[in-house]
Amino acid sequence: MHFATNLSEIEALLKEDVPYFDLTSSLLELDTLNVEILFSPRNPVTVCGSEEAEKVFKLLGAETNMLKQSGETAKADEIVLKAQGKAEPLHTGWKTSQNILEHFSGIATRTRAMVDSARRGRKDTEVCGTRKHLPGTKSLSLKALRSGGGYPHRLGLSDSVLIFSNHYNLLGGIETLCRQLPAVKARCPEKKVSVEIESLAHAVMAAGAGADIIQLDKLSPGLVEETSKQVKKVNRDIIVAAAGGINGNNAEAYAAAGADVLVSSWMYVGKPADYKVTIRKI
C-alpha cells in the first residue's frame, strides 16, 4: 500500500508541537549526547504512521531505520522505528512521532479487528470508514483505515452519490425520489447511486427504482438480513450497505446477515495504541 504524506504536512505536524525549539532539552544542554530512540508497541498492533514518524526524524537530521511499514503487524515489543542522532533533535521529534504512531496505529488496529470480524461473518464483506473522522485529519485517518484493510466509504461530498433521507424529504419523500431516480442515475452514469433507507418497504421501493446501493441506517442484523434478501430479489447486483452503530463487536453479525459493506465511524474513535519509547545513549 502506497499512501504518501506531503513533507509540508509533516513539517506542520512537527511545528504544531514544537513551534520553535525544545526548551527543556535546550536548558539541559543535551545537544552533545549521541542517542538512539526506539518505538515499539506494548501490545500487538497494525502499524500506521511509521513512514511519517520516520520523516519527522529525517527532517530533524537523524539517521533512521523503519522496520515496519504502515499496514504491517507488529507484535508487542517489536521495534517499529529507530532513529539515531543528537539528543536534542531526537527529543524534539519524540512526541510528534509517538503521537502519530499511537493515534493512527489505534485506528488501523481497530479497523483490522473490524475487517477480521466482518470476514468471519462473510468472506467478502468490506469495511468502509465514513467521513466522520476528526476534522483536519482526513489524510492520516484514511491512511490508517487502509492500513487496517478498510476502504474509504466516500472521500467527501464531491466524489460520490449518497441520497440521505434529508435529501428526499425535501423533494417530497421517498416516492418522489424513486420517480426521479432514473433521471438522476442518467446524469451520473459512472457512479453508483446509493440511497439511505430506514425501512424494508422503502428499500424494496428504491431497489425497484434502480438504486445501486441501499444503505440501511440503524437496522438490526435481522432486519438487514430480511431486507437484503428482498432487495436482491429485485436486483441481484444491488449492494447492501449497513450503517449506523456498526462496530467491532457486531461486524460479524452484520456481515453474516448479508451486508456487502459495513459503513462505520467506529474505528476513528478509541484509545490510541500504546507505544513504548526508549531513548538511550549510543
Next chain:
Amino acid sequence: MHFATNLSEIEALLKEDVPYFDLTSSLLELDTLNVEILFSPRNPVTVCGSEEAEKVFKLLGAETNMLKQSGETAKADEIVLKAQGKAEPLHTGWKTSQNILEHFSGIATRTRAMVDSARRGRKDTEVCGTRKHLPGTKSLSLKALRSGGGYPHRLGLSDSVLIFSNHYNLLGGIETLCRQLPAVKARCPEKKVSVEIESLAHAVMAAGAGADIIQLDKLSPGLVEETSKQVKKVNRDIIVAAAGGINGNNAEAYAAAGADVLVSSWMYVGKPADYKVTIRKI
C-alpha cells in the same frame, strides 16, 4: 472565553469534506429550494465549535443565528445553531459543521465532567490537557479543553520546562539532575520547572533540589496523597501534578488526594457528542 479560529483554517476544514462541490445535491437539483438547518444535541453537552460551524455557513453565503457559544451548556434538543439559505449550500456545509460540533463538543463535555469531578474532590484543583490530542487538531482541541473549563498543560515543547525521566536518565539519573537543577532553574527564571517522578523518594529529592512542580506519573491516589504531603513539607508552594491514567472516574479521588493539577489526555478520546440535524423548507 475568546478563542478564534482563522477563516483560512475553516476553509481548509470545509475543503477537506467538499473539495469541489456537493455532487448529490447538484444531481438532485436542490438549488432552488430555500431551507433552514438546525443543530441540537440529543443529550446535554458543553458546546464547542458553534463559532466555527457558523462561519462554515457564512462562507457558503447563508444567514446564520448562533444560539450557544463555545463554553456554554446546551440541554438535549436545545438549538445551538441555525442557518438559512438555498438547499445546496446548506447541504454542502452540513457534515463539516456537524463533525466540528460533535467531535469538539465531545471533548468539551468530557473536560467539563472531569473538571466538575475534580472540584468535588478539591475545590481548586485544575484539569490540564496534554499534548496527546490528535495530530493536526491542536487549535480546536485546546478550544474544546478551554470550553470545558480545562487549561492546556503545555502548548508544546517550546513554551514550558518538563523534565521527563528520559531526560535525566541520559544525564546520569535523578541525583545528577538534582545537582544540576539550581543551574537549570537560573536559566529559565520566568518558568516553573517541572520534574516527572515515579517514586516518593525521588519526589522528595526533587523538591529539595528546587523543582517547582512534581509531576507524578501513574501513582495511585494513595501514593499521590502521601507524596504530596511529603513534598509540601519541603516546599509549601510546590505544585503536585498527577498524570498517567487520570480520567473522569478517578479525577475526584486524585483531587481529594491533594493533587493541584490533573494532567490528562482522557478528554481527547471518546465518543463524539451526538447532534441532531434538521433540514426543512422555509
Next chain:
Amino acid sequence: MHFATNLSEIEALLKEDVPYFDLTSSLLELDTLNVEILFSPRNPVTVCGSEEAEKVFKLLGAETNMLKQSGETAKADEIVLKAQGKAEPLHTGWKTSQNILEHFSGIATRTRAMVDSARRGRKDTEVCGTRKHLPGTKSLSLKALRSGGGYPHRLGLSDSVLIFSNHYNLLGGIETLCRQLPAVKARCPEKKVSVEIESLAHAVMAAGAGADIIQLDKLSPGLVEETSKQVKKVNRDIIVAAAGGINGNNAEAYAAAGADVLVSSWMYVGKPADYKVTIRKI
C-alpha cells in the same frame, strides 16, 4: 449550482498578478477618482467565474453587482459584473478578474457546446471532463465544466476505479484481468469498475467478466456503436464511455452511436472567452 472558491485561493490569484501594488496606477495618482468597471462578453458565453471576479473586487474594498452567476448564459454585450470604487483598487483587480472570467467562461462555453451537441445525438448522454486540465487549476476547471453542464469524469486517482491497459498489461493482459475482476469488484462494492478497452473482442470479454463501465479509447463512432450493442447484450446496464479525441464536432456522432458518457479533455484547451472591460468615471 453551488461551487464556492475559498477566499484564500482568490487572494492567491490576485497576489499572483499584483504581489504588492499597481505601480502604474500609483504613478498616475489615480487614487482620487471614483470609477466603475463593467465586464461584458463580446460574444455569447456560458459564464464561469463571476463569483470569483466579484470577490476579487470585494477584497479590494469595492462595491459590486454580479448580474450573471456561473452557469448562466450571457449575450454579447450583456453586463456580467459591475464594480464601483476608487480607480486604483479597480485597476488592481481588473486583469485578475478578466483573466478568471475569460479562461473559465471559455471552458464553460465549450463544455456547453459539447453537451448540446451530445444531446442532439442522444438525449441523455453525459459529457465528462478528464483530469487533463492545466495542473493547479482543478478547482476552477471543474467549476467551469459544471457551469457548462458537464461533470467530472474522475476527480483524481483516489475516488474512482479505472483500469487502464497499462495496468492490466502489467498483470499479464486483459484475460488475466478478467479472471481477477470479480475479486476486484468485491473489494470496492460502492464503486463502478471501469476498464479501458481498445477492441471489440476485449470489450465483450470485460463485459462478461463484470466490468461496470467499458471505456473505449480512440474508437470510431462506428466501432463504438457496434461495441456498445455487443456489450449491452452481455449486460444491459453496462455503461459505455467513449474517450480519446472526443470534441465539440464529433460529440453528436459519438452520442448517436450509443455512448452513455463522452470522456473528453477538449473543453479545457482553447481560446478564452473575450470580455470587454469598460472603466469609466462616475
Next chain:
Amino acid sequence: MHFATNLSEIEALLKEDVPYFDLTSSLLELDTLNVEILFSPRNPVTVCGSEEAEKVFKLLGAETNMLKQSGETAKADEIVLKAQGKAEPLHTGWKTSQNILEHFSGIATRTRAMVDSARRGRKDTEVCGTRKHLPGTKSLSLKALRSGGGYPHRLGLSDSVLIFSNHYNLLGGIETLCRQLPAVKARCPEKKVSVEIESLAHAVMAAGAGADIIQLDKLSPGLVEETSKQVKKVNRDIIVAAAGGINGNNAEAYAAAGADVLVSSWMYVGKPADYKVTIRKI
C-alpha cells in the same frame, strides 16, 4: 536556464490529482511489482517540466533519470524522463507528471516556434508572453515561456509601467497623459515607461512626450512598420512593441515590420504536447 519550482508546489500538484492514494492500483495490488516508467514525446518538442516531473517521482520514492532539461529539444520518441520503482507509486505519479510535461512543453514548443518565426523576420526581435496565462499557473507558464526562448512581458502589476488607454482616458485623454508624462517618468527613473497606442498620430505624440516604449495594439504589420519609422525619427532608442493578435503565423511579419518586441498570449493556449508513457516490468 535555472527556474526552480518549490517542493511544496510540486506536492500540491500531486495532491490535486492524488489527494490520498491511487485506489485502482491499490485494488489491483500492484505494489509488489518493480517497474519503470518512460516519457517520450510523440512529436518533436521543446521540453518544459522535466525537473518537476522528476521531483514528483522522487517524492514518491522512485529512482529517476532525467535525460532532457527544460529548454532542451527532444525528438519524437526520445526519452525525456525515466523512473523506476514499485508499480503503485509510479502509477500514483504518472498522470501528474505527464500532465505537467504535456501542458508546459506545449507552451514551450509554441513559444520556440514563435521565437524562431520572429527571428526570421528580424534577428533581434524578442517574444514576450503576457500576464494572460491561466490563473494560478504563472510559475510554470513563465518557465515554459523561458524554456521556449521567450521572456515575460511583465510579471504583474507591481514590477513595470504600462499605461493603457483605460488609464489615460480617465485622466482626460492622450494629450493630458503626454503633458504629465515627464513627471511620471521622473517618479520611476529605473523603469521604462510604456504607453499603449492605437493610432500613428498618438504614437508620435507619446514618443515626443518621452515614452520609452510604444505598445501598438492590434495594428497591422504595415501600420506597425510606418509607426515604427515615425517614432524612431523622434527617438531612435524608443522601443516598439506590437501586441494584440500576434501569433506564430504572423510573428515573422511583425518582426520584419520593425517591432522590437512581440507581446503575445498566443503561446499559452493550444494543444498540449503529446507524450507517450510506457510502464513496464523490470
Next chain:
Amino acid sequence: MHFATNLSEIEALLKEDVPYFDLTSSLLELDTLNVEILFSPRNPVTVCGSEEAEKVFKLLGAETNMLKQSGETAKADEIVLKAQGKAEPLHTGWKTSQNILEHFSGIATRTRAMVDSARRGRKDTEVCGTRKHLPGTKSLSLKALRSGGGYPHRLGLSDSVLIFSNHYNLLGGIETLCRQLPAVKARCPEKKVSVEIESLAHAVMAAGAGADIIQLDKLSPGLVEETSKQVKKVNRDIIVAAAGGINGNNAEAYAAAGADVLVSSWMYVGKPADYKVTIRKI
C-alpha cells in the same frame, strides 16, 4: 495609495502572537467588560499599517474606526485607530496591531524623512528601497516604503536587470561586459539595464556601451557629482543611481550631487515608531 494585505497574511501575523488564546485575559476573566482601545503615536509619524491593524480587530469581532490611512501623517497624540468590543478579544489583538503600526510606521517615517531630505537637494530625485528588508516582510516593508513616498528599487531578481561587479567579474571584467552589453540590452528591450560601478572610468565606459542606469556604489557625493556630469555627457538620458551608505543624513547631499535615484536600505532598520495604546472601559 492602495496596497492591500491578504486576510490570510493578517491571520498569520495574529496567529504568530496568539496561536490559541490570550491566557492572561482568560485567567482574569475579562470577557464581560466592554472596552475601547486607541492607538496614537507619541511623536509625529508617517503612518503605515493602520489598515492591517484595523483588520486584526475586525477579524476578532470588534467595531473599528480608522482615522489615518497608511501614507498619512499623524501628529503626536493624534488617534490613528480605535476599536471597540469585549476586553478579551481587544487584548488578544493589542500587541499584534501595535507591533505592525510601530515597525512599519517607523520605516515609513524614516522613508519620508529621506524623501524630504533628497527633495531639498534636488526636487525630483527619487528614493528607492532595496531588497535588504528583513526576510519574510517584503509585503509590509514595501508598503511602508510607499507610505513614506519611496519606491521599490527592485522587487527581487525576477523583475529587473542589475549587473553587479560579481556578474561581470565572472565574465572577464567590465570591458567584456561592455562588449556584450548591446546584445544583453537587445534581449530585454522593455527593461532598463543597470550596471553597478565603482569608479569614474568604468562609469564612462558603461555609459558608452549603452547602460541605461549607472549604479554608483559607495562613492562620495563629490565623486557622484563628477561621475554624473561625465556620464550625462555621453548620454543625457542616462540615470545615475547612488547606492551604498545613503541615509537620511546624506540624502540631500547625494541628491544635490545630481543623483537621479538614491538606492538605500537605511529606512528598513531603526527604532520602531512609539505608539501609545489606551484601553479603557466604555
Next chain:
Amino acid sequence: MHFATNLSEIEALLKEDVPYFDLTSSLLELDTLNVEILFSPRNPVTVCGSEEAEKVFKLLGAETNMLKQSGETAKADEIVLKAQGKAEPLHTGWKTSQNILEHFSGIATRTRAMVDSARRGRKDTEVCGTRKHLPGTKSLSLKALRSGGGYPHRLGLSDSVLIFSNHYNLLGGIETLCRQLPAVKARCPEKKVSVEIESLAHAVMAAGAGADIIQLDKLSPGLVEETSKQVKKVNRDIIVAAAGGINGNNAEAYAAAGADVLVSSWMYVGKPADYKVTIRKI
C-alpha cells in the same frame, strides 16, 4: 542548540526574492560557469542563519559546506558557508542567503553582547527577548535570540501569564488585582504569574499578594535595586524582571542592580551584520 526552520518556510523566503527566475543571470547566460560562493563576516559575529542559508543553496541544487553553526562565533573574514555549483543558481540564492545571515547574525551578535554585559553585572542574570520583533519573523528572530545566548520572554499570549497595568486598571487598579491574585494563581498552577509594576509600593503589594515575577517597567537601576531588595524580603524566591529601555549599554547596570531577568526588544533592531560575499570560478 537545535532550532530547525521548515523547508517550506525557506522556500517561501527564497520565493520572496526570486519569485520566478534570476533575470540578470539569465540574460548574461551565466549558466555554463561553475563557481563557488563564500560568505564571511567583515567583523566578528555570533552566527545565526547558516543552516537556513545552506538549505537555500541545497534547494537550488548546489553542493554546500557549512563551517559555522548558528550560535558559534566567527572572526572577521572567517568563512561561515560555502556553496558550489552553476553560476545561475548560486546567484539566485545569493541575496536571500546573505540577507538571512546578515539580519539574524545581527540580532544574535547584539544578544550575545547584551548577555555578556549582563553577566558582568551579575553572573546568572538572564536576557529575554520580547514579542516585539518584526511581525512575521518570530521563528528566525527567536533562533537569533537563542544563538546569542538569550531566551524568549514569552512566545506570545497563549503560553504565559503577564498582567499589565492595562489589565488591572480595567479591573479597578492594583489593589483589586492583588485581592484576586491568589485565585488567578490557583487557575494556572503550572505557570509563574508576572505582574508589571511601575512603583516600589506596588511592587511590594504584588509580592505580598503572591506574584511570582515582578516586572519593573522603565525604572532606573537604582530603583530596581531598591525594589528588588524590598520584594525579596517579602518572598526570597520572587523573580525581578527589568523591562523598558534595557539595552546593551545598561544591561550590566541593571544586572548588577539585582534584576534576575532583563526583558528587552533592543537586540531585534539595529544594523545587520555585514557579510562579504565572494563568487569566483572554480
